Amino acid sequence: MLRACYFALVGSGFLAYWVIADPSHDISDSQDEWSYVLAFSGVILSLAFAIPLFAQLAGGTWTLRIALVAAAGSALSSLANIFEDGFQIDWVFFVFALGAAVQLVGFLALVVVVAIGKRGRQRLLALVPLGTAIGIIGFVEAGGPLMFATWLGAAVWALAVRLRQVAELGPT
DSSP states (O other), rough: OHHHHHHHHHHHHHHHHHHHHHHHHHHHHHTSSHHHHHHHHHHHHHHHHHHHHHHHHOOOHHHHHHHHHHHHHHHHHHHHIIIIIIOHHHHHHHHHHHHHHHHHHEEEEEHHHHHHOOOGOOOOOOOOHHHHHHHHIIIIIIIHHHHHHHHHHHHHHHHHHHHHHHHHHHOO
């Protein structure tokens, strides 16, 4: 139940940031304000915790290992963003880019592992890392709504799994 709530919170956080910061306008104004810097770093950091939780939901040793790589990339990008945009240390952009690259490669590897390693409807879980990767790449255009839809879908799946487990236990 908490996992589903956290997934919904991650999606809502991305949507709220996307709506408030409006990255389609001149982004240089919002990069200088600490509230925007910390909010963006926060939503990126939320992925560092969401992806391993998602991997536990999907199951599998490789899924969890790859999710931890993607989570490390998210955490690195989040921290680097604070130094790059917050403290205006330009060379840290390369650290941010490295973290983002590790994150995206991890998400794409998760897509492959889940799509190949799962059967039936569980293959649909590959849409979560795929939607996340696309949402990050196209964040300015539609990243907030896409991340919201993706992580809300993950929340619904997590809730359905939990309800199925409770139903199998029967009344106590």
